[in-house]
Amino acid sequence: MKQLYSNKWIILSLVAPGILTFVAAILAPICLSVYYSLTDFSGMGSADFIGLENYIALVQDGAFWTALLNSIFLAVGFIVIQHPLAIITAAILDKLQGRAEGVFRCIYFIPNVISVAIIAYLWKFIYNPSFGLLNNILHFFGYQEDVNWLGSGNAIWSVLIVLIWHGFGWGMLIYYTGIKNIDPVLYEAASIDGANARVSFFRITLPLMKPVIQVNVTLAIIAALKQMETVYLLTNGGPGNETQFLANYLYKQAFSSFKYGYGNAISVVFIIICLTATVLLNKAFQEKPIKKEVS
Amino acid sequence: MDIAGKSHNFSKIGKAVKMLCLIAIAVVQIFPLVWLFDFSLASSNELFTKGLLIIPKEIMWDNYAKAFIDGHFLLYLKNSLLINGLAVILVLIISIMASFAITRMTWKLSPLVRNLLLLGMMIPIHATILPNFQIYNKLGITDSIFALLIPYVAFSLPQGVFLTSSFMESIPRELEEAALIDGCNIYRMIAIIITPMMKASIATVSIMTFLNNWNEFMMAMTFLSSKTWKTLPFSVLEFTGEYSSNYAVQFAVMGLTALPAIIIYILLNKHITKGVAAGAIKG
Numbered sequence: 001m002k003q004l005y006s007n008k009w010i011i012l013s014l015v016a017p018g019i020l021t022f023v024a025a026i027l028a029p030i031c032l033s034v035y036y037s038l039t040d041f042s043g044m045g046s047a048d049f050i051g052l053e054n055y056i057a058l059v060q061d062g063a064f065w066t067a068l069l070n071s072i073f074l075a076v077g078f079i080v081i082q083h084p085l086a087i088i089t090a091a092i093l094d095k096l097q098g099r100a101e102g103v104f105r106c107i108y109f110i111p112n113v114i115s116v117a118i119i120a121y122l123w124k125f126i127y128n129p130s131f132g133l134l135n136n137i138l139h140f141f142g143y144q145e146d147v148n149w150l151g152s153g154n155a156i157w158s159v160l161i162v163l164i165w166h167g168f169g170w171g172m173l174i175y176y177t178g179i180k181n182i183d184p185v186l187y188e189a190a191s192i193d194g195a196n197a198r199v200s201f202f203r204i205t206l207p208l209m210k211p212v213i214q215v216n217v218t219l220a221i222i223a224a225l226k227q228m229e230t231v232y233l234l235t236n237g238g239p240g241n242e243t244q245f246l247a248n249y250l251y252k253q254a255f256s257s258f259k260y261g262y263g264n265a266i267s268v269v270f271i272i273i274c275l276t277a278t279v280l281l282n283k284a285f286q287e288k289p290i291k292k293e294v295s
Numbered sequence: 296m297d298i299a300g301k302s303h304n305f306s307k308i309g310k311a312v313k314m315l316c317l318i319a320i321a322v323v324q325i326f327p328l329v330w331l332f333d334f335s336l337a338s339s340n341e342l343f344t345k346g347l348l349i350i351p352k353e354i355m356w357d358n359y360a361k362a363f364i365d366g367h368f369l370l371y372l373k374n375s376l377l378i379n380g381l382a383v384i385l386v387l388i389i390s391i392m393a394s395f396a397i398t399r400m401t402w403k404l405s406p407l408v409r410n411l412l413l414l415g416m417m418i419p420i421h422a423t424i425l426p427n428f429q430i431y432n433k434l435g436i437t438d439s440i441f442a443l444l445i446p447y448v449a450f451s452l453p454q455g456v457f458l459t460s461s462f463m464e465s466i467p468r469e470l471e472e473a474a475l476i477d478g479c480n481i482y483r484m485i486a487i488i489i490t491p492m493m494k495a496s497i498a499t500v501s502i503m504t505f506l507n508n509w510n511e512f513m514m515a516m517t518f519l520s521s522k523t524w525k526t527l528p529f530s531v532l533e534f535t536g537e538y539s540s541n542y543a544v545q546f547a548v549m550g551l552t553a554l555p556a557i558i559i560y561i562l563l564n565k566h567i568t569k570g571v572a573a574g575a576i577k578g
Binding site for chain 2: 018025026032116118140165173247251
């Protein structure tokens with residue numbers, strides 16, 4: 001039995017498909033990306049080695065920094081607007097009994113199952129200046145001017161609104177599950193002690209939800225960094241580079257500007273940024289529970 | 296008495312306010328979709344209204360007929376189901392095998408391989424599009440089903456390994472030992488003893504993998520050129536060019552392509568909710 005469980009050939013045969021997939025689809029492309037990032041490859045023809053030139057150009061590229069700032073903007077938007085809303089909604093929903101609870105939960109999640117392609121085009125229509133829903137709502141409430149939602153200055157907010165709307169159900173659901181896992185006895189004890197709903201939300205729900213909030217915040221920051229599809233279809237980074245994001249920018253550089261080498265340099269930096277962010281966030285959040293246990 | 300009455304009233308108002316909040320959010324979440332389906336049934340020149348919704352003079356089912364035929368709905372739906380289904384099956388098989396080796400068997404490199412497989416979770420999928428495009432070009436597999444299957448499986452695998460391996464750790468070992476003593480080999484034992492016990496995590500992995508890849512279109516757009524393997528999002532992506540001025544038909548194609556997911560979600564609502572919750576909290 002023990003011999004069987006340490007048989008190298010069996011182990012190899014079991015993990016080989018996984019490792020092969022990882023190497024073929026993730027590791028090899030990244031290595032190739034590093035190689036291309038050191039060349040002036042245009043996508044076709046020959047590639048000449050140019051050292052770190054692409055990386056030097058990247059650091060001096062304003063659009064790159066705009067893209068990073070936009071990711072931070074999104075992350076802050078998620079954390080300040082979407083998540084408080086989601087957690088409060090989850091707390092209210094948790095206290096609701098019966099059929100309504102399930103119906104609301106179902107409605108909130110529906111946008112999430114719809115493909116990003118549809119969501120992006122739908123919102124393009126909602127923002128449309130001539131027949132869009134949003135301007136019609138403003139007219140309905142008596143505001144007469146037509147707002148150009150995807151124009152300069154507004155565009156990044158419009159992107160944020162779509163993403164908050166689309167991802168709301170997902171965040172809500174995770175908080176909702178977290179709240180359901182809290183022992184109801186705690187709430188009963190609190191209400192016997194005279195605590196009202198608000199007090200028990202701040203004293204019981206929030207502190208006990210800390211690990212869930214940490215997971216959700218991490219996911220939000222990573223999602224903000226990785227943003228691509230919605231922006232690609234909604235604004236393609238425009239106007240100018242106002243709503244540019246790293247993933248969209250590298251795609252544009254490679255396939256529209258034919259700077260394939262430069263696009264790969266962005267890919268490499270993009271990967272490094274995502275890895276660093278994940279590691280840092282995990283570190284930042286991991287230390288707290290240990291401290292708590294000590295105290 | 297008086298105080299009790301007051302606080303009773305207060306909590307009634309509180310309840311009403313809370314209910315109103317829930318309804319308001321539900322309206323915000325669902326109204327754009329109601330608007331979408333409403334406009335999809337009108338004719339194009341009715342769209343330029345100042346009202347919120349349109350009551351179409353005549354319900355234009357014809358919009359949906361156009362969307363269904365010119366959007367290649369059936370072909371793209373079939374492709375989406377097939378590619379996603381295959382991706383789910385492959386992810387399940389590969390991750391259960393790997394998880395067994397990682398959690399049960401004794402070998403020095405086990406933690407290293409585990410971390411390597413999980414590393415994929417942190418890699419942004421879009422950063423691999425450029426090099427993969429070159430690789431698939433050289434291999435001559437652009438515009439084939441493999442160009443989508445390989446990255447879809449690879450990027451769903453880390454979560455699959457994570458979920459199946461943490462679940463496998465909770466399964467008691469007695470049964471498998473008994474089976475092995477009876478002369479069953481390891482592969483058969485994984486297939487007929489372990490796998491049936493993993494139903495919950497298999498459901499979670501399937502749902503997460505399906506949801507992730509169902510939405511994907513950047514790779515499909517980059518790697519595919521002919522209609523043969525294009526997936527459902529292309530009904531919408533291609534249509535905006537073809538019917539660029541016929542907005543009502545564009546609404547119809549969006550409505551039509553959104554429907555399968557909405558119907559499946561409403562039917563499997565409970566399972567999907569559970570699956571997402573389990574997957575997201577652990578993942």
